[in-house]
Amino acid sequence: MTTSTLTPLAGSQLGNPVINIAIFAAFVVATMFIVVRVSSGRTKKKETSDFYTGGARFDGRQNGLAIAGDYLSAASFLGIVGAVAYYGYDGLLYSIGFLVAWLVALLLVAEPLRNTGRYTMADVLSFRMKQKPVRMAAAISTLLVSFFYLLAQMAGAGGLVALLLGVSDDFMQNVVITLVGVLMIAYVLIGGMKGTTWVQMIKAILLVTGVIVMSIWVMALHGFNLSSLVQGAIDHVNSVQETAGQGESLLEPMGKYGSNKVGFISLSLALVLGAAGLPHVLMRFYTVPTAREARRSVSWAIGLIGTFYLMTMILGFGAAALVGKENIDQMPGKANAAAAALAFELGGTLLLAIIAGVAFATILAVVAGLAITASASFAHDIYNNVMKDGKADPRVEVKVARYTVLVIGALSIIGGVAAKSQNVAFLVSLAFAVAASANLPSILYSLYWKGFKTQGSLWSIYGGLTSAIVLIIFSPAVSGAESSMIPTADFAWFPLDNPALVSVPVGFFLGWLGSVLSDEDNTAVSTEMEVRSLTGADAGGAISH
Template identity: 65%
Template sequence: MTAENNPVLNIAIFLAFVLVTLVIVFRASRNNRSAADYYAAGRSFTGPQNGIAISGDYLSAASFLGICGAIAVNGYDGFLYSIGFLVAWLVALLLVAELMRNTGKFTMADVLSFRLKQGPVRTAAAVTTLVVCFFYLLAQMAGAGGLVALLLGLNGPVAIGIVIAVVGVLMILYVLIGGMKGTTWVQIVKACLLVGGAAIMTVWVLAVNGFDFSALLQKAAETFGASQKAADAGLDGAALLAPGLQYGANPLDFVSLALALVLGTAGLPHVLMRFYTVPSAKEARRSVVWAIWIIGAFYLFTLVLGYGAAALVGPDAILAAPGGVNSAAPLLALQLGGPVLLGIISAVAFATILAVVAGLTITAATSLAHDIYASVIKKGKPEPGREVKVARWTVVGIGILAIIGGIAAQGQNVAFLVALAFAVAASANLPTILFSLFWRRFTTRGAVWSMVGGLASALILIIFSPAVSGGPTPMIPGVDFHWFPLSNPGIVSIPVGFLLGIIGTLSGPSKEDRRVAAEMEVRSMTGHGAEKASDH
């Protein structure tokens, strides 16, 4: 691959994307005057615009490179990831999107503290938000470093570290200057590039196979059957088309991962924040419907691209490339369109990382500035303009931490970081959100127990799981202190989060104001009073 790869062309295309998006961010920043402008883009985006931005926020480098590679190497089992990520949006649409937009102002904690005690609930919500954002951010930054060797022809920890630092500085610039409005436009541009690039490659792969998907599957099965990977595993080509190749040994692991993916999305703070950038609950609902269509189409593209890579490149060549499994989509691009298409796909991959880390950064900064500084420390009465200044300083701090963390995580197995982010969101955030919205009896103690217990159980189980030590690709090789048998804690930690919320509520007196609970129920269901609460 490296003989035909053209790093100069890849960098040129990437720089063109950076320049265009920086211009967009500068133009968007002109109207950033209030907290609502900086955190929620002045609630000026339409449902379709926000739906495209949500898909840009959600479709990370793992979605594009990771799932294509998983399908190319593991077949149908890899596609199960796509199904989990997509089905999750039905939970967000039916249970969360409209109600969150009606009840909150800027963050998830606004909803959780609506009828509960501000201090403990906001603090716990901010902690879970920061943990989810940090692990997600770390995985994206480390992923950026891992792609460097493959896409830009650079090698060595110093070169990769420099690229991670460049990504971090760009992320800080986007969020510092543009706020949520600039970040949203970057995500819209990135989503159009990603879905457009995937669509072109999908049509190209189908055209090469006479637009016969069955013929593509047959060719992929034949290539897989002739590969060394299949021979080592004692499999034939049919294994690529049947479920059970990857999870046959421990199907509980897949159930646990699926639970985390399906339930975690509705609790991801950077996704929930997007519901506040639209002017009404109706537009929030429309934005989720748009996101489902775009993300659904994209994951269908990954099915064709994954099997296309298996057929045209082969699993052995993919695994032997510098990026390993993640190299399937770029190798397929090189096979189809040479260095130019590879350069475009390279730029799209980096654009994907930039857009996702920008969304995560502004979410973490908003949580610290709005939930901790303005609402807890200043008791809801910060000095004019001070809250946004704190948010901007927080962006710089988070950016520096992300750069250091990304450099430190070079060469590590970062897949478990993303899984952990989803597991924490599903274990700590979702139970508290659903109880707050649908259970009048729910108390502050129940909320804190649910968030802290869900977070702690997810973290403890992942630390003592095969993903960290003792597994096939552990984060810490050479040692084995795992006692939890599954790589993802979701099947245990999610019920723990729900159970602790129930026990915490029922074990103590109900001191919450039932009238406020009733008001929250009416507002969440009807939107009455939501517009007044949105003003800042």
């Protein structure tokens, strides 16, 4: 059995903070240089397209890398490795859930959405509906999903740097969160979608490479035998006095979620279906010029994302075998520190600094993608199509989008500071629950049901949105438990942490009910949408009604 060289940590960081800061700074400088270079060729004539979609000039390989960069968040890297290290089999369920979610998004949504839309998700939802009310509803949903996901990433940034730089006081964590927000604003304002895409491509390469290198290293220490690795994790748990004889529990299902199987089903539903409604991921398909390149980008993304989630299993069991839960438990962030602790165990200060830089890059890339999605939704959907009846000057629209980025950046900094000590899982679950409950029913109905009407779309979006938020507010995720967002209060009456089991069916039911009760006739436009979504004819062109 391999024994950890880590001793129980009395300090608040791993490795050398100076080296960690140097790696962070090197990444920021390098990526900012690339953003400035790639954005220098933007023309005023195509400024709107450049800002929202990078001019749709990325090929399938590049967009596949960027999709992986957008989809693989810090929660995937740090959270899943920690979950596997702590709970074994149950932790793997997160990997499976995220991977299956990506396949659902690809098979049901990605290409038809790209063929039918132009800049935002609302382009698709309003294609055959009354433009203003549906665009407003879709934009509100997009902004809420993006904002809560932003809060989770910003709060995660504060926790990550607290571990790696030895930052324990509130002021310095606030400085770190503010820095992330400022960098996010700079990436988007300088580079638009083109610059953001390059940041995501670089991040994806670094993240997948780092995970593969660490996985090979862990497997080499166990003779490239997965059974030996798993047995090493079991033996380590059994060797610790407090957990002696409990190692086999790593291979038993429902060890973590067994007390509330219905709650786990609800969480799984949110993870699997929520990704197909995440607007910042779906928007990536507007950055390729043809349906063929969209399919090619899907192939690249599948390979990268599938590889990543397979490797998280190895890293999680590696952290359990080589570091041990008892050591990870004594670090700030606990389970979220497992990946960093494993890197330190394998390669010392230098590897830790590199992996920390990759995790920081992951946060920067995801928040930049979220910011540009939210700004595009407000400027294109609300300002142009609702307030200006679709007749806004393109340059003024982009200017509004840029101002929106500043507002979103400021709000995310304030929210991140307020949420840094709160339950980040609550924020992520809210984003996924809203996406699965409000966005996905309308997307699927719009693409696949000719009988879908404006009233159904509005009922589905607002009903799914309201039910998800209300149920989470009155759930144990917010109050009534030690792990709640407000542990000192108890106003929870809904028994599940995640509302998807109720709110997703509500979204689908209201979409159907509102449509069958409406006498609207949009048959002609429905036929046009079906042809365009399946063939890509005139994809990205102007909406004809």
